[in-house]
Amino acid sequence: MSSAAPVGVFDSGVGGLSVLAELRRAMPHEEFLYLADTAHVPYGARSDDDIRELTDRAVSALHARGVKAVVVACNTASAFSLSHLRARFAMPIVGLVPAVKPAVEATRSGVVGVLATPGTLRGTLLADVIRQFAEPAGVQVLQAVSRELVPLVETGQADSPQTREVLRDVLAPLAGAGADQLVLGCTHYPFLAASLQAEYGDRFVLVDSGAAVARHTRNVLARNMLLTPHTRPGGVTYLVTGDLEAAQPVITTLSAQNVHNREDTPAEAVRAFSGRTTPLRIEPIYT
Incomplete structure (x- = not known):
């Protein structure tokens, strides 16, 4: 080679x-x-x-x-x-591998959010890193899932009113529970940074791998x-x-x-x- x-x-x-x-x-x-x-x-x-x-x-x-x-x-x-x-x-x-470890190490509230796709939540990798890093540290990991966000990024709508509405709906429970770190569990999601900032300001520190x-x-x-x-x-x-x-x-x-x-x-x-x-x-x- x-x-x-x-x-x-x-x-x-x-x-x-x-x-x-x-x-x-x-x-x-x-x-x-x-x-x-x-x-x-x-x-x-x-x-x-x-x-x-x-x-x-x-x-x-x-x-x-x-x-x-x-x-x-x-x-x-x-x-x-x-x-x-x-x-x-x-x-x-x-x-x-979802970036749960650095989010667990950085959280001050003890609550970490993970924004993922349905496939990532079904797989074993996310469950494995939560078990390995979050549970021993006593950190609560809350998961949010959306089928709409990837197609929105794929069609050039990462920073659009529709995307912001989806983010507002799926992340409201995480924000309400006090999550201060948001693990971006899909490579499409770093492109949502502007929409996330528009909806949630500095509520979440965005963490990706x-x-x-x-x-x-x-x-x-x-x-x-x-x-x-x-x-x-x-x-x-x-x-x-x-x-x-x-x-x-x-x-x-x-x-x-x-x-x-x-x-x-x-x-x-x-x-x-x-x-x-x-x-x-x-x-x-x-x-």
């Missing part, structure tokens, strides 16, 4: 762009292939077997294109597919001697299973949002993101 090969990143749709941004900050010289399975998003309401089958298909497609590792940048896919993927593929497979996953991925590549030898800025090719014309403006907008909304971007990562004056490389893949 060549260390110069790209890193694959997979999500059911555009939500994994929040993780991709962190990966590029941590590894600005790497090349990435980002696969968005927009033909089948959202995964959260699908059956367990369907989620595993779709995830396997996507990772197989990335493997066929020669990636050296895959980041499953989807909480729902991670909850059901990691063991299967690691048994099938010899390359490193990195998944997501993107930066931690990026650090872990870099460490995994380093241990396997797979970090790129290149010193030039890396790039991204975006692969879309669904409607390319519908996905392109959303990917373009969210990718730009990821770049410009961070004040603590390292200098070399700024150089890696700079010069985006040409259209993003977005290609169709299987449907």
Whole structure:
């Protein structure tokens, strides 16, 4: 396996762009292939077997294109597919774990909220981290679920009146119970920050796992001697299973949002993101 090969990143749709941004900050010289399975998003309401089958298909497609590792940048896919993927593929497979641990460590009220999809709540990963970190600390974890938020982000409505209304409804019980940390249990949800701020102000500290996953991925590549030898800025090719014309403006907008909304971007990562004056490389893949 060549260390110069790209890193694959997979999500059911555009939500994994929040993780991709962190990966590029941590590894600005790497090349990435980002696969968005927009033909089948959202995964959260699908059956367990369907989620595993779709995830396997996507990772197989990335493997066929020669990636050296895959980041499953989807909480729902991670909850059901990691063991299967690691048994099938010899390359490193990195998944997501809901960021309950840092939320438990930071809470002052003793109440932590988790905003997730139906699929993530059905899986074992969330229950495992609550049992491992929250219960021994005596921290109460309250869960909120929505089927509407992922489609809203996918259609470019992350900061819209409709999204704010959904957030107001699903998070009211958590706010009323005194939750001060909100774990974003889906990679789409960091894009809801503006709507969350508009509805709840500073009520919640938003916690997601993107930066931690990026650090872990870099460490995994380093241990396997797979970090790129290149010193030039890396790039991204975006692969879309669904409607390319519908996905392109959303990917373009969210990718730009990821770049410009961070004040603590390292200098070399700024150089890696700079010069985006040409259209993003977005290609169709299987449907």
